[in-house]
Amino acid sequence: LKIVVEKPPIPVSYGPAFEGERVRKEDSFIEFGGQKTPAFEWVRMMEASEVEDEKVEIIGTDWQNRYEQGGRMPLGIIVKVAGKKMQKDFEPVIERQIHTFINEAEGLWHIGQRDINWIRISKKAKQAGIRLEHLGLIIMSMTKARFRSIVDRVEVLLYVDEKDVLTLREEARQEYRRRDLRLARLTDEEVDEFYSCLLCQSFAPKHVCVITPERPGLCGAFTWLDAKASYEIEPTGGNQPVEKGKLIDPVYGRYSGVDEYVKKHSGGEIQTINLYSIMENPMTSCGCFECIVAVTPEANGVLIVNRGYSGMTPIGMKFSTIAGMIGGGVQTPGFMGVGVNYITSRKFLKGDGGIRRVVWMPKELKERIKDSFQKRAEEEGVPELFQKIADETVCEDIECLINYLSKVGHPALQMEPIIK
Ligand code: SF4
Ligand code: ZN
Secondary structure, eight states, rough: OHHHHHOOOOOBSSSSGGGOOOOOGGGGGEEEEEETTTTEEEEEEEOOOGOTTEEEEEEESSSSHHHHHHHOOOOOEEEEEETTTOOOGGHHHHHHHHHHHTBBBTTTEEEOGGGOOOEEEHHHHHTTTTOOHHHHHHHHHHHHHHTTTTSSSEEEEEESSSSHHHHHHHHHHHHHHHHHHHHHHHOOSSSSSEEOOOOOGGGGOOOEEEBTTTTTTTTTSOHHHHHHHHHHHHHHHEHHHHHEEOOOTTTTEHHHHHHHHHHHHHTTSOOOOOOTOOSSSOOOOOOOOOOOEEEGGGTTTEEEEEEESSOOTTOBBBBHHHHHOOOOOOTTTTTEEOOOOOOOOOOOTGGGGGGGEEEEEEHHHHHHHHHHHHHHHHHHHHHHHHHOOOOTOOSSSHHHHHHHHHHHTOOOGGGGGGGO
16 A cells, blocks of 8 residues: 555644635735736646756746835746646646635635636744745645656746746636637537546535536536546546436437446446436436526416525425525436536526526526526527526515516427426
């Protein structure tokens, strides 16, 4: 057994216990980003010859003094990685872990990602001896430790002059756009295999998440690319390839290979699932879904409620009540746990009529997905759909909802019955 020490050489404690710790404004010594100074983080795959392994370099003028003064600084983080098994598609997967790597250090705090990242170092951590280069050291050593099966060389560059950060941020933004376009173009039809996630079987033993390019895991933590990367990194881990087999039903999203896999890994409990339906053999839910989709028969559509919304929904139940009914890895037609990003997928409830079925969402969720929802609605030929979706400021009960939907002419009312 090879024991790998997963702790960077820093003068503060390190581990998952510190992940949830916040560094409040009044406790912070210095901060980077958070829309207050320009910042970004960007993982780039390079040739081995272009990466000086285990090097951390700070690039800027008079940075030692500026850091010692505290307050705020611009920060551009570039992580150069190389490895025989490294793939371009893994860049965002590693990049997203920067969040965890930094948060696991006591007195360090990180939120956001890409060019909306925000990092704080607490006064206590500064007193304990945290220097600017420790940020780079943490990222360098943890990338090497956690991604050792795909990454052989890591170099971290920290840019702290505003001019540099602004220029490089433009380059990074172009790369973020290229990535998003690539993910948006990946379809379920186009790939050879899907991936499973069995991590939640520890508490929902029959639950299998089937993760496809157009349907992320329901906790929001795994996209298809994440699952693929995680399989490459740890072939015997919780994410396994699922052969698609024969496409039995393209509208409902039923594949022979998926059925076989789910049957086997649910201990024979689940015979078949439709990836794109909430009504007919939907995917099971474990318990950590970001959102719940619930059929609202009177409105001939569905409502979606996000975790964190504690108010009432028009079906007379709160998130917590519905969550208690549908978890545990069983199929519950009419209810389904989903990841936020599935809502704006082209495969969202495709078998039941798609995005036009959405009649109600909490305001907070609406705001969060507004742009991508609007894009999808336009694609579907219902550009005014978003405005017609009610939220808690319009109504929290079913009668009021129906009245509102009739008044605005919500398209769900004209569709064929959702319950056949
Ligand atoms: Fe994996 Fe998330 Fe699904 Fe759990 S909910 S099985 S962690 S993808
Ligand atoms: Zn789960």
